[in-house]
Amino acid sequence: MKVLDAGRGLAVAYAARMLASVGAKVTRIVDTGAPSDPHRDGHPAVQAFLDQSKRVAAIDLRSVAGQRDLSALSLDADVLIDDRRPLESERCGLDFSSMEAVNSRIVVASVTPFGTTGPYRNYRGNDAVATFMSGLGYMNPRDMAKGGDGGSQPPMKLPGSLVSIYSGISAAGAVLSALRLREQTGRGHHVDVSMVETLIPTMRRELSKFFYEGITSSRFMRVWKLAPWGIKKCRDGYVFLQIVEEHHWRGFVDMMGNPEWALDERYLDNDYRYEHRVDIEKRIAPWLAAHPKAEIAWEAQKRSVPFAAVNTLRDLAHMPQLSDRGFFKPFADGVQPPQLFPAGPYPS
Amino acid sequence: MMPLAGVRVVDFGHVWAGPYCAATLADLGADVIKIESPTRLDVHRRQGPYPHNEAGVNRSGVWNAQNRNKKSICFDLTDDVQREQAKQIVRQSDVVIENFSPGVMKKLGLDFETLRAIKPDIIVAALSAFGQTGPQSRYVGYGPSLDAWSGLCSLNAYPGQPPLALGGMFPDTASALYACFAILAALRHRDATGEGRYIDLSELEVSALLLADLLVQFPGEEIPEDWVGNRDPYLVPQNTYRCAGEDAWIMISVEDEPSWRGLCDVLGRPEWADDSTLSTPEGRLRQLEAIEAEITRWTRGRTAHDAFEKLQAHGVPAGPALSIPQLLEDENLKSRDFFREVRHPEVGTQTIYAPIWRFDGFAGETRPAPLLGQDTENILAALREVS
Numbered sequence: 001m002k003v004l005d006a007g008r009g010l011a012v013a014y015a016a017r018m019l020a021s022v023g024a025k026v027t028r029i030v031d032t033g034a035p036s037d038p039h040r041d042g043h044p045a046v047q048a049f050l051d052q053s054k055r056v057a058a059i060d061l062r063s064v065a066g067q068r069d070l071s072a073l074s075l076d077a078d079v080l081i082d083d084r085r086p087l088e089s090e091r092c093g094l095d096f097s098s099m100e101a102v103n104s105r106i107v108v109a110s111v112t113p114f115g116t117t118g119p120y121r122n123y124r125g126n127d128a129v130a131t132f133m134s135g136l137g138y139m140n141p142r143d144m145a146k147g148g149d150g151g152s153q154p155p156m157k158l159p160g161s162l163v164s165i166y167s168g169i170s171a172a173g174a175v176l177s178a179l180r181l182r183e184q185t186g187r188g189h190h191v192d193v194s195m196v197e198t199l200i201p202t203m204r205r206e207l208s209k210f211f212y213e214g215i216t217s218s219r220f221m222r223v224w225k226l227a228p229w230g231i232k233k234c235r236d237g238y239v240f241l242q243i244v245e246e247h248h249w250r251g252f253v254d255m256m257g258n259p260e261w262a263l264d265e266r267y268l269d270n271d272y273r274y275e276h277r278v279d280i281e282k283r284i285a286p287w288l289a290a291h292p293k294a295e296i297a298w299e300a301q302k303r304s305v306p307f308a309a310v311n312t313l314r315d316l317a318h319m320p321q322l323s324d325r326g327f328f329k330p331f332a333d334g335v336q337p338p339q340l341f342p343a344g345p346y347p348s
Numbered sequence: 349m350m351p352l353a354g355v356r357v358v359d360f361g362h363v364w365a366g367p368y369c370a371a372t373l374a375d376l377g378a379d380v381i382k383i384e385s386p387t388r389l390d391v392h393r394r395q396g397p398y399p400h401n402e403a404g405v406n407r408s409g410v411w412n413a414q415n416r417n418k419k420s421i422c423f424d425l426t427d428d429v430q431r432e433q434a435k436q437i438v439r440q441s442d443v444v445i446e447n448f449s450p451g452v453m454k455k456l457g458l459d460f461e462t463l464r465a466i467k468p469d470i471i472v473a474a475l476s477a478f479g480q481t482g483p484q485s486r487y488v489g490y491g492p493s494l495d496a497w498s499g500l501c502s503l504n505a506y507p508g509q510p511p512l513a514l515g516g517m518f519p520d521t522a523s524a525l526y527a528c529f530a531i532l533a534a535l536r537h538r539d540a541t542g543e544g545r546y547i548d549l550s551e552l553e554v555s556a557l558l559l560a561d562l563l564v565q566f567p568g569e570e571i572p573e574d575w576v577g578n579r580d581p582y583l584v585p586q587n588t589y590r591c592a593g594e595d596a597w598i599m600i601s602v603e604d605e606p607s608w609r610g611l612c613d614v615l616g617r618p619e620w621a622d623d624s625t626l627s628t629p630e631g632r633l634r635q636l637e638a639i640e641a642e643i644t645r646w647t648r649g650r651t652a653h654d655a656f657e658k659l660q661a662h663g664v665p666a667g668p669a670l671s672i673p674q675l676l677e678d679e680n681l682k683s684r685d686f687f688r689e690v691r692h693p694e695v696g697t698q699t700i701y702a703p704i705w706r707f708d709g710f711a712g713e714t715r716p717a718p719l720l721g722q723d724t725e726n727i728l729a730a731l732r733e734v735s
Contacts, residue, residue: 010561022533035604038582039561049564117709120680123660124607128578128586129667132599135675137588140515141504152506154588155597155669157578159503162518162558169525174705176532177351177376181707184349192706197686200701201368201413202516203672208409210672211699212397217672218595219515231501231511238511240496242489306489308496310511316499316556317568321484327553342563344553345526346479 013050014168061092096190115194128157134199227277238310251303350377356441366447368524374417375703415717422721447475479550494519498555584629591652610662692716
């Protein structure tokens with residue numbers, strides 16, 4: 001499988017990286033006539049990670065010579081992945097009809113914020129814009145208490161480059177699907193991946209709530225009417241508490257050393273706990289403040305209580321589960337100083 | 349013609365990740381048979397919201413969205429006869445998807461070795477919270493646990509504030525899509541070599557990979573504050589700004605020089621466009637307060653949609669924070685027929701999103717989710733014919 005990674009941004013870079021991981025020979029086309037995207041090329045380690053085992057062809061797509069080089073590369077390519085708006089793709093000769101004219105069996109995947117058809121097809125967008133226009137920004141963060149006019153709690157984009165990488169994962173699957181389609185039809189295909197549309201199925205529950213209960217989900221809706229529930233401060237950071245079943249509560253009380261107040265039988269009932277959640281949170285706060293997150297999570301899990309540590313990325317580097325499965329691997333030679341990159345998510 | 353025409357998938361999935369993975373394959377034209385236990389129903393079959401607030405195993409809005417384009421067969425897998433019948437279906441299938449806790453498939457006598465003995469080139473995708481191996485593989489948790497474990501929550505915060513719960517269901521949905529990719533790759537490999545594959549996918553690892561760029565950029569370090577929340581050190585300004593109306597906001601993200609110039613035009617501050625102290629993200633960061641005050645002054649008096657159209661017309665990446673009702677009215681999604689109506693035999697008309705990938709402009713069919721066990725008789729009859 002020969003893949004041309006013509007993407008400027010992170011989504012396509014990640015999709016092509018995934019294809020390389022299953023044996024594709026990937027050539028990255030760097031358009032020397034256009035500025036680079038800092039999320040892809042702004043940091044050497046990120047670039048090395050995304051372009052691992054890719055060849056690079058530097059081409060000025062706006063020049064005649066560049067177009068000739070592009071044609072030569074496309075001639076025996078199976079796939080080209082692009083993230084430009086249709087207007088720009090056409091200008092650079094990267095659109096499906098230009099590609100198909102050179103190679104009738106090529107699969108072209110477009111990964112764009114809004115898709116390659118529709119009134120917004122040439123609008124500009126990215127991670128943050130796609131999050132907002134998918135409906136997710138409006139309901140992130142979740143479980144907020146509404147204070148004042150909500151002015152200090154605006155909608156929020158999703159962390160880091162999550163949306164780009166998520167779209168890249170989607171696009172990599174779309175490419176393999178289109179190749180399967182090609183086996184049946186014998187010809188090339190265009191596959192259109194809209195970042196906004198890729199995100200929408202993550203809101204199945206919220207869509208259902210609107211369709212069937214008329215409820216508009218927002219940041220200020222409490223999804224889980226359980227207590228204690230949510231992210232709470234502890235000695236060295238935060239833990240995520242989840243008490244769903246009666247035995248979870250019993251386990252938690254045991255962890256705290258069975259304090260007198262918590263042995264009150266009424267607390268075994270979630271509705272009662274939910275009603276008194278503010279009071280409970282006050283009572284458990286000193287115990288949480290005295291214990292570190294890893295210990296709280298470990299002691300909870302020993303008792304089948306589903307607590308989680310709110311890890312920072314720094315914590316991940318020391319997480320036994322990840323090291324046991326070999327999640328972090330050293331870069332191949334050439335990267336100085338030697339660094340680790342995340343592999344996974346399944347043993348190869 | 350559909351990409352996965354002729355591929356049969358057995359879906360032992362429940363709740364979220366497994367079923368979404370199988371639904372995505374069903375959207376691609378695979379013949380997906382969902383094996384359901386009559387005694388231990390999928391929790392989503394037992395949870396609302398329900399149309400007209402009327403509960404019923406075939407009425408759950410979430411379940412019906414999650415399981416469209418599939419067939420349903422009821423088997424009690426702890427019953428010897430029915431388990432054998434399930435194995436016969438596997439014998440005639442290409443892919444098995446399961447997301448039980450590690451160890452459950454083995455307890456049921458349906459582990460990979462057993463299935464491989466029945467069908468040597470079977471592809472099994474096992475999705476679990478932490479993976480099948482490792483010291484945390486038996487840890488328990490509900491939906492958002494992995495947002496916490498994976499580091500996603502730690503970056504979901506307002507500046508200087510504690511981490512907050514995440515919208516969406518990314519550990520599950522990203523794992524479903526990753527598993528889809530892995531299955532499609534395994535099908536290619538099988539077609540070329542005749543070999544099957546066991547995919548032990550860890551949802552924790554998928555979730556951490558969603559932050560891959562930060563993991564490699566800041567190895568073992570704390571993430572600087574300017575990567576947290578709505579900001580981005582490369583894109584200045586990037587933030588959400590209040591518009592006219594209740595809880596109305598727009599995201600504006602200046603990516604490059606043309607979009608900075610576009611923003612200056614929109615704001616009526618052409619002199620900023622030529623001010624060399626503002627020509628770089630670092631320069632603009634130093635005067636962020638003044639710039640953002642000007643943006644807010646401009647957005648406050650406008651609807652988010654109006655601001656969006658004006659900014660886009662000037663080449664500025666921007667988008668309103670759409671709520672679900674606004675999303676359903678979005679012109680672009682409408683013109684792409686992204687939300688469609690299907691007729692479900694028990695709940696009537698149901699609005700559903702289209703398959704997420706379009707091949708030559710065509711997104712594939714959406715048939716309603718199956719009634720519990722609706723295909724049991726037909727599938728058993730077909731099995732008898734084969735044997």
